[in-house]
Amino acid sequence: MVDDSDSTALRTLGADSKSGILLFGITPPRVSIPTERIREITAATLARLATVDVDGLALYDIDDESDRNPEERPFPYLPTLDPAAYHADYLGEWKRPTVIYRCVGKYSEAQIRAWLQEADAERVLSVFVGASSKSKAVQTLLPQAHALRREYCPSLQLGGVAIAERPDEHLRLIAKQEAGCGYFISQVIYNVDAAKNMVSDYYYTCRDRQLAPNPVLFTLSVCGSVKTLAFLKWLGVDVPRWLENSLCHAEDTLAESYEHCLANARDLIAFCRKLDMPFGFLVESVSIRKVEIEASVALARELSGLLGRAAK
Template identity: 35%
Template sequence: MESELKHKFTELSRGVYFIGTTPPKEDTPLEQVSAIAGKLLARLTEIEYDGLIVYDIQDETSRIDKPRPFPFKSTHDPRLYSQLLRQQSGREVITYKSVSQRDEADFRAWLEQAWHQFGVRDLVLVGSPSSEGDIRLPLADAYRVLGDNPLAYQLGGVTIAERHAKKGDEHLRLLQKGQQGCEFFVTQAVYDAQATIDLLTRYALECKTQGKLPARIILTFSPCGSAKTLEFIEWLGISVPEATSLRILAAENPLRESISICHNNLQQILAACLPLGIPLGLNIESLTNRKEEIDAAILLFKLLKATLDLSLAQEQLTRAC
């Protein structure tokens, strides 16, 4: 069977909504992994979402000289955690896969196992965090291997507005990745609305110039409740304007302030980009295991989903009139 999400992604008049998560640490006993999945899903019973996104966490120390705020620890196989979440929730799961550590033969075997053993249908492939180190399979080669595979994966890619702000060519990367098979894109967490608006605007205009339809863009948002979380956000390469950092750190309730900032950022993005005809979606994640930030992520999901739903309805009304 092909991806059930694929049909939803083609319904351009609706948003698509996800919760992002990471597999438990590798030393977690398997029975506890299943229980952790169940505990997460129990928190989500009060929201309407299309599926989950499971990340493949990499050791990104080669990307940056600053020490990682939270020590890196390997996790369980994202395919396994995706399978558990799908079985327990009955919803589809997008599974991330870091490809640089495997050669072509290993990656081909991984794809076969992911499809037949773990039931993965929706993939986002991620390349090396930096150009240094032992890269056994470049991302472009991984796209080629997947394209040659007869299994009908729905392929997505990552897009980074910060990269566009620095190099000015992320919109061209999106088009190139589309030619390599990517049917949707997931952003890095958004804390700089203007950087995202610049990228999406340039992408939409380039698509129009080339006579192509824009792919669906899933915008990621994450609450921030402490200076340590903010440090981690910035370590990940997420652009946080100085005024935004100061607002969060000076707030009596940093989590509430970050939710307000994320809401305002989404409103700015929608006002600028919905008229451009880019189909959008949301992915809400908590970057830590703190209960307060996980609960805040669910509140943020409710607020942002309602905002996107309303904006889409208003946009349809405007076009109808």
């Protein structure tokens, strides 16, 4: 099991993030899976993570986003365990920090308040996610969730979502920063120019406003099949047409996407270090195929080396 010698790295995310933060993201098991099988899946996950020097784990909160995209979902939506409950009930052996996503619209104010009052800010961070579309019916709006956090758990280090391709995203980041977000985690990045544009705009706008920029963590996800590519696009990931062509016609789609993710990581590391911009990476697999999960772990291991960490 990975020790907790670096467990403060995320709790003080802004302090040392110019050297690069590294997270690994997972989705909790489906609610339909038996308890014993959940324990087996968790043990396998922890065994994989023991081979990588990551600063922390990210647990996603999955919501039905059919309101955002009416096209058929390439992989069916299947409800998963609440990430906070999964963390509490199954991840006791994980000693490093965990970023728990909260799709706040799924929960009532009372539910969010109860979780905030119980959250251990020494072990847990969070990212609050708003509604997937303006038409979606929600129980709690994002500004309301931010207000609840300020009132009931101000020590909880809070992050926000960054969507690099969205116009004026840097202004949204600054607004979230003013609302209490101390770091940002991007949507999956396949268009590196969009990511660099967002970071550059954010960095220089912060400088003009005499604000210290908060760390931006770039999410990287391997793509092992045409179906996974279709799912990434369904999720709203901008895949440049030339790259889509390369992935669709590659003899080995997984190897092609892996090398592209690695090239993007090198580019973003150099770019952020030249700017003196705090940054990091979150590595995930949007597929549950074992080969893609193992490739994502390998990618995290290579990123650890690129960030100057000792090999496991």
